[in-house]
Amino acid sequence: MSPMWWQTGTIYQIYPRSFQDSNGDGIGDLEGIRQRLDYLAWLGVDAIWISPVYPSPMHDFGYDVTDYCGIDPIFGSLESFDRLIEEAHQKQLKIILDFVPNHTSIEHPWFKASRRSRADPKRDWYIWRDAAPDGGPPNNWISNFGGSTWAWDAGSGQYYYHAYLAEQPDLNWRTPDVRAAMHEVLRFWLRRGVDGFRVDVIWHLMKDAAFRDNPRNPDWTTDAPEIDRLLQTYSTDQPEVHEVIAGMRLVLEEFDGQVLIGEIYLPVERLVTYYGTNLMGAHLPFNFQLLNAAWTAPHIAELIVRYEGALPQGGWPNWVLSNHDRPRIAARVGPAQARVAAMLLLTLRGTPTLYYGDELGIGHVEIAPDRIRDPWAKREPGLGVGRDPSRTPMQWDASAFAGFSTHEPWLPLTPDYEARNVAVMSKDKTSILCLIRSLLHYRRGHAPLSQGGWHLLSRESDILAYERRNGDDRIVVVLNFTADPQAWSGPLSTKARIALSTYGDRRGDFVGPAVSLRPNEGLLIEQA
Ligand code: GLC
Ligand code: CA
Numbered sequence: 001m002s003p004m005w006w007q008t009g010t011i012y013q014i015y016p017r018s019f020q021d022s023n024g025d026g027i028g029d030l031e032g033i034r035q036r037l038d039y040l041a042w043l044g045v046d047a048i049w050i051s052p053v054y055p056s057p058m059h060d061f062g063y064d065v066t067d068y069c070g071i072d073p074i075f076g077s078l079e080s081f082d083r084l085i086e087e088a089h090q091k092q093l094k095i096i097l098d099f100v101p102n103h104t105s106i107e108h109p110w111f112k113a114s115r116r117s118r119a120d121p122k123r124d125w126y127i128w129r130d131a132a133p134d135g136g137p138p139n140n141w142i143s144n145f146g147g148s149t150w151a152w153d154a155g156s157g158q159y160y161y162h163a164y165l166a167e168q169p170d171l172n173w174r175t176p177d178v179r180a181a182m183h184e185v186l187r188f189w190l191r192r193g194v195d196g197f198r199v200d201v202i203w204h205l206m207k208d209a210a211f212r213d214n215p216r217n218p219d220w221t222t223d224a225p226e227i228d229r230l231l232q233t234y235s236t237d238q239p240e241v242h243e244v245i246a247g248m249r250l251v252l253e254e255f256d257g258q259v260l261i262g263e264i265y266l267p268v269e270r271l272v273t274y275y276g277t278n279l280m281g282a283h284l285p286f287n288f289q290l291l292n293a294a295w296t297a298p299h300i301a302e303l304i305v306r307y308e309g310a311l312p313q314g315g316w317p318n319w320v321l322s323n324h325d326r327p328r329i330a331a332r333v334g335p336a337q338a339r340v341a342a343m344l345l346l347t348l349r350g351t352p353t354l355y356y357g358d359e360l361g362i363g364h365v366e367i368a369p370d371r372i373r374d375p376w377a378k379r380e381p382g383l384g385v386g387r388d389p390s391r392t393p394m395q396w397d398a399s400a401f402a403g404f405s406t407h408e409p410w411l412p413l414t415p416d417y418e419a420r421n422v423a424v425m426s427k428d429k430t431s432i433l434c435l436i437r438s439l440l441h442y443r444r445g446h447a448p449l450s451q452g453g454w455h456l457l458s459r460e461s462d463i464l465a466y467e468r469r470n471g472d473d474r475i476v477v478v479l480n481f482t483a484d485p486q487a488w489s490g491p492l493s494t495k496a497r498i499a500l501s502t503y504g505d506r507r508g509d510f511v512g513p514a515v516s517l518r519p520n521e522g523l524l525i526e527q528a
Contacts, residue, residue: 005094006196006259006283007316008450009046010346010440011353015324016050016075017061018393019356021405028393028404030076034084036396037091039422044440045354047094049198049261051324053081054100057107059167060375061391062098063200064105068185078192085193094195096259101182101248102201103168110181111169115153115160124175127161128153129211140213141235146226146380149235163204163235165375173205173244186251196259199248202282203264203274206241208234225385237266245274245281259283261318268303268310275315284318284351290341291326295333297481301459304348304466308454317350322358328390329355331364336520338363339432339502340479343522346439347468347477349454354436357394360425361432365389365414373411397423430504438500442524448475463488463517467527474527475499480517489514495528 020032030053040048052062053075062072071081088095104111113122129138129150137150138159150159151166161170171178186197214230245262252258262274262282274285289303311317321329321341330338338361345352367388372378377386392411396403398418414420425431443449452470463486465478476496480486492513498506502522511525 003451004257004259004283005046006351008444009094009351010044010443011047011049011096011261011351012040012043012045013049013323013353013355014051015356015391016053017410018391018404020394020396021407021409024406025074026405026407026409027074029074030071030080030084034080034087037084037087037093040093041091043359043437044444045093046444047096047195047259048088049096049353050098052098052100052200057105057167059105059165061373063100064103064165064168065100066105066108068100068182069188082192089193095193096196096198096261097189097194098200099186099197100200101171101173102204103162103164103170106167106169110171114169115156118156118158124172125178126169127172127207128156128158129161130158139211140230141211142214142227142230144227145376161207163201170204170207174209174240179244179247183247183251186248187254190252190255190258194258196252196261197248198261198263198286199245199282200263202245202262202285203237203241203266204235205244206238207236208238223383225380225383237270242273242276242281246276249276249280249282261286264288268307272310272312272315275312279312279314284316286320286353287318287350288320288323288326290319290321290345291323295337295481297462297464297479298459300344300481301456301464304454305456308349317348318353319345319348319350320353320355321345322355322390323353324355324391325387326390327364328362329358330361331389335361335363335432336483337481339435340481340520340522342432342436343439343477343500343502343524344464344479346436346443347449347475347524349452349468355390357392359433359436360395360420360422362392362395362414362420365392365412367412371412395421397421435500435502435504438504439524442500446473446475448473457490458488460488462486465490476525476527477522478515478517478525479522480520483519485519486517487514488517492525493527496525497528498523499526500524 017028019028020036021028022031053071054065055067055070055072056062056064071077085095110122110125113120114126137148141149143149144164162168212234214233217231220229260282261284264285271285274282329341374387393404393409395417402413402417425433448468448470452468455467458465462482468475478488496511498509
């Protein structure tokens with residue numbers, strides 16, 4: 001059986017507010033993405049996942065939806081969406097939409113009806129509970145952005161549940177009409193030609209039927225976000241969720257090869273259950289382990305081995321390095337190791353997801369207090385949970401506003417944007433941009449990387465080495481996790497040659513039995 005596009009391809013995440021502004025309001029939009037499709041084709045990615053573009057009051061920047069079947073005027077219109085899909089497809093690029101089924105906006109007509117009265121037919125589309133005997137919230141659950149998950153509605157005399165902001169009430173997925181309505185939403189976009197969905201907080205969809213109190217987390221410390229005070233035992237990852245996901249999957253099966261990706265922050269053993277019974281769950285339960293892994297060779301070797309070992313038979317792996325909710329990879333490991341990380345991401349077994357701007361090596365961006373936009377950062381200041389630093393505009397050239405806009409962007413550029421941009425870095429063969437482009441094109445042309453098996457060669461203290469093999473084709477990856485030179489001896493043939501170094505040179509060099517690595521160097525070696 002030949003592999004699916006979402007198995008061999010690379011996904012590129014676009015945060016649409018920050019990719020390209022086409023109308024000079026300082027906010028990216030769909031037309032802007034369309035104008036940059038040639039760049040994405042040049043880079044060598046296969047699919048674009050676009051964070052939400054639906055109509056929204058933007059309390060959580062689009063993750064609070066008022067109409068699942070529309071496009072917010074900030075981003076464009078259904079016409080600009082259709083045009084984007086059509087041109088993307090002409091360029092062999094797939095489009096993956098962000099689907100936000102766990103909660104709507106407080107301004108969604110469904111919620112407005114639901115809160116109108118206890119007798120409203122939409123009342124049970126959301127989660128309403130009576131107050132505790134003392135008038136307080138129904139249980140001890142804590143919102144992901146801090147505070148209680150329960151908001152009091154004086155008009156109808158009950159609390160409603162919100163796992164995130166009070167402006168994001170959770171839908172009640174136990175109500176059959178909710179499922180049916182949301183399935184229609186999926187069909188609406190599938191008919192318009194989308195190639196799949198990334199499903200927001202999919203492990204949250206079902207909550208404990210009895211709403212039992214969550215237990216205390218004994219490991220919580222005051223410098224951690226409030227949500228971590230409790231274990232999410234009853235509020236997330238309930239057994240009933242798998243049936244809900246299988247229901248979505250069946251809708252996709254009515255169509256043709258579209259992919260279902262789930263956002264899931266859980267330990268590996270729990271994560272892999274989201275492939276579903278008989279693999280009828282998510283095709284790709286996002287594997288976020290690299291997002292906060294300690295950056296050492298033995299630790300990363302260990303987590304790859306554990307993940308590979310935990311996958312169900314036939315379950316396809318995937319890897320994520322950064323996203324719009326977590327610090328960028330270069331902010332975490334520094335600019336030199338960001339290249340090693342890129343080689344790791346693009347040579348592991350399974351679908352990689354690359355986050356926009358990481359190909360420029362954007363690192364930590366300081367956000368001045370008066371420019372903070374993230375609601376979480378505003379609600380829990382001082383903990384470093386702010387997500388704005390990972391959402392700054394894409395940097396295209398050295399002009400004012402980096403070619404992103406003709407107007408001051410909604411979030412600041414990096415101070416070094418005049419050097420750190422696509423125009424400058426695409427001309428520099430030693431840039432991280434050219435490295436990532438080379439890796440993407442190499443991966444596409446070499447089946448051992450896109451489909452072959454993965455085999456650990458070494459987990460010594462400073463070096464991670466593994467082999468990717470497809471039939472007789474073998475590629476060895478050797479990564480130096482340190483800032484010191486290293487030597488590594490492995491099972492290499494005398495004819496083994498370097499195909500790619502993270503430094504951008506040494507191509508075609510024979511390596512010999514002992515490989516020498518420069519500080520922070522990664523090598524891709526072709527066995528002969
Ligand atoms: C997901 C999104 C995040 C959002 C949250 C609530 O985790 O990635 O950005 O704030 O869901 O929708
Ligand atoms: Ca715009």
